[in-house]
Amino acid sequence: MALPPQFLDELRARTPLAPLIQRKTRLTKSGRNWKGCCPFHGEKTPSFYVYDDHFHCFGCGAHGDAITFVMKAEGQGFPEAVERLAQEAGLEVPKPTPEAAARERAARDLYGVLEAAAQAFQRRLRLPEGAEGLAYLRRRGLSEETIARFGLGWSGGGRGAIAADLKTDGITPEQLAEAGLIRERESGEGYSDLYFNRVIFPIRDRRGRVVSFGGRILGDGQPKYVNGPETAVFSKRRNLYGVDMAREAAFRGAAVVAVEGYMDVIALHQAGFGGAVAPLGTALTPEQMEELWRLSPEPVLCFDGDGAGARAAARAAEAALPLLTTERSLRMATLPAGEDPDTLVSRRGTAGFQAVLDGARPLSEALYGLLTEGRPAATPEQKASLRNRLVEATGLIADKSLAAEYRRALLDRFFESTRPQKPAFGGAPGRPGARKVVVPRQRPAITPGRVRVAQARALMAITLRHPWLLPEVEEVFAGLDLGDPQLADCRASALRWLADGHELDSSGLMDQLARDGWGELVSALLRDPGLPAEASAEAQPKDALDGWWHFFGLLRGEAELEEDRMAAKRDWDAARDPAAQTRAQQRLIRLTLTLAALRRGEWTETDGAGAAGDAAIGSGH
Incomplete structure (x- = not known):
């Protein structure tokens, strides 16, 4: 008696191939895979490769899975090889019973039923009754090649459509029910269709065999998606949509990525x-x-x-x-x-x-x-x-x-x-780690160091109020010396928030920074009366962006701006992707304008000193 396919798949999954083969020949890593000299013919140069689920010799053509390897390497028959591997894997080989034989015959028949149903669904998609489903797939941007490759179809709108389609092939309602295509009515009188007025997505196993279907209704009906029930050949817990195609792509080096639904995969x-x-x-x-x-x-x-x-x-x-x-x-x-x-x-x-x-x-x-x-x-x-x-x-x-x-x-x-964090802008007596704005009685001298910190705070405040500008400035902002470790840590939190793909609104950014422990620092910063007008929520986008680059230029300096400009030009020249080209071009333009303004003397090292003075007083720096 042939063994159930599910058992053999489980046995293969539980038998790591490389360790099994290493008992017979020495293997070395070759990327994700392994290679060595073939154990089946004498060779000095390795041409025998071992992958996750099969081996192949490019010298003698030997090919197979774990069961095949044991049969070839040890001269065992199929039952003996399975028995030995099952013992090592902790599995019990199913006993040959009449019931098991009947299930095996039914499973073989089910694959044929499901394949016939898949072809019938595909034919209906191209009939006038499938026009709505075909139009839906085209609206979703799918090409004819993609529709054909995934075998997409249409269930039909008439009751009993699939049974009528397959009746001429000698397929009975009982077989359709066993395959999960129709179900018996609760009254016990006849069957009802599982898929009705739905776009059909065939579900295949890793060997490419149709094992079930998913159906999406058009319009507002519920449920939106229906998947086939558990059958002798289909287990929802074990299957992945698209696994047969992904297996081939992964073999060629593609990244394997699990997403949510059928249309995402396609x-x-x-x-x-x-x-x-x-x-x-x-x-x-x-x-x-x-x-x-x-x-x-x-x-x-x-x-x-x-x-x-x-x-x-x-x-x-x-x-x-x-x-x-x-x-x-x-x-x-x-x-x-x-x-x-x-x-x-x-x-x-x-x-x-x-x-x-x-x-x-x-x-x-x-x-x-x-x-x-x-x-x-x-x-x-x-x-x-x-x-x-x-x-x-x-x-x-x-x-x-x-x-x-x-x-x-x-x-x-x-x-x-x-x-516990150190005070950000002065600590209250007796409260280690408290972040509180302390206003001294006397205005301290405005030193270059204080001016730099105030400029950095102005830059950060503009960023907090207008995070929509982050995608344009992210690369130069990330490497800027802000002159204050806590401002730098707060910036790192903001850039992580950006990388997570959040909507670029100010309140969302400040909520995240509060969760990261920067709430008091941000609150004190934005309450500073010495901030420039560009740091207000009411500032126009152009003014905010111009203000951001103004303070960036002051903080960066002429020599460093020239380095940034040359790097942006190299990125622009090297970019092949249109989006990357656009980003590099925008950065190059902004850096060129900023550098030109600095060289013309429009800005000085003490520019922003008024804001710097107030900011320095507010921060206690």
Whole structure:
């Protein structure tokens, strides 16, 4: 009796191929894969390559999976090889029973039924009744090639449509029900269609076989999406949409990225991101994460930039912790607020989503923020609770040495974030670490150092009131010496907020800075009566931007501005992406104008001294 496909897939998944083959021949790392001399023919130059789920010899053509390797290397038959690998993997080989044989025959038949249904759905999409569904797919920006490649279809609007289509192929309603295409009515009299007036998305397993379908209704009907039920060949927990195509793309080096839905996957594939996959309407399960790791040792999980996305990311991170090893981890990417992958590539092109992937952070870096989001740490009780939470999370990691590294990294961040801060602008007597504006009785002398700090505060105030200018100035702002460590730390928080893709509004930025512990510093800064008019909320955008570059030029100096201008010109010359070219050009223009104004003597080193004097008094510097 042939063994169930699900059992064999599980056996292969539980059998790491490289360690198995290393028992017979020496392997060395070759990128993500392994290579060595073929154990099946004598050779001196390695031509035998081992991948995640198969091996291939470019010398003799030997090819196969773990079961095939044991059969070839040890001269065993299929049953013996399976039995041996199952013992090592802790699995029990299914016994040959009449019921198991019947299930196997049914499973073989189900693949045929599902493939026939997929073809019928595709045909209906091209009929007049499928015009609405085809128009919807085209409106979403899908090309004819993409529609055909993913086998997208239309369910039909008439009751019993799929049964009528497949009746001529000898497929019975009972087989359709077993395949999850129709369901028996509660009354027990006949069947009802599962998919009705829906765009159809075939779901395939990693071998490319149709195992189920998803359907999206057009208009306001509910539920918007319907997925097929569990069957003998389909498990929602184990499957990923697009995994068959992602497997091939990952083999060629594409980044593997898990997104939310069918259309996200399809849009990303069309835009060139062939490693995109999605869970089937649920949060990522441990089984799906295992499938991701079969594709890549460090796949990217991509989430929306809103609160729901943050919660989903936290759940996924915690679910992944028990499964982490030194050989496999995750990266976490966050989409700009209000965007999903489909809309992002539509509006900003390939470069827009590539920027999201480039900004993906290793799980070890992202985990602290995910675990501490929404958890205050003001009182001793809250701090102790948060610390226990971090230790508890790292305890989920099975690898003890890896767990210790994660615990050390998280607690380092915890102690740094909860350590009492030194006074930002003078401390109140008897209150160590209090940040309070203290106004001295006498006006201190305005020294060059005080002027510089005041100019830096003016620059920061303009940035806080007008964060929409950050994308243009981010690169030069990040490397500027502000002359005050706390202003520099506050700037770092603002730039992290920008990188997380938030909506660029002032209140949102200040809320985030308050959560990061800079609330009092920001409040004192913006109350300063000596700030320039450009730092007010009422300033016109052009005035705010001009004011920002004015103070930047004063702080940077002529020689450094010339270096910045030359660097911007090099970036502009080297840029190939239109968005990168535009950013470099804008930076080059602004730096050129700023440098010219400084050289013409329009500004002096003491420019802004009035504001500097007031600011210096307010800050106590």
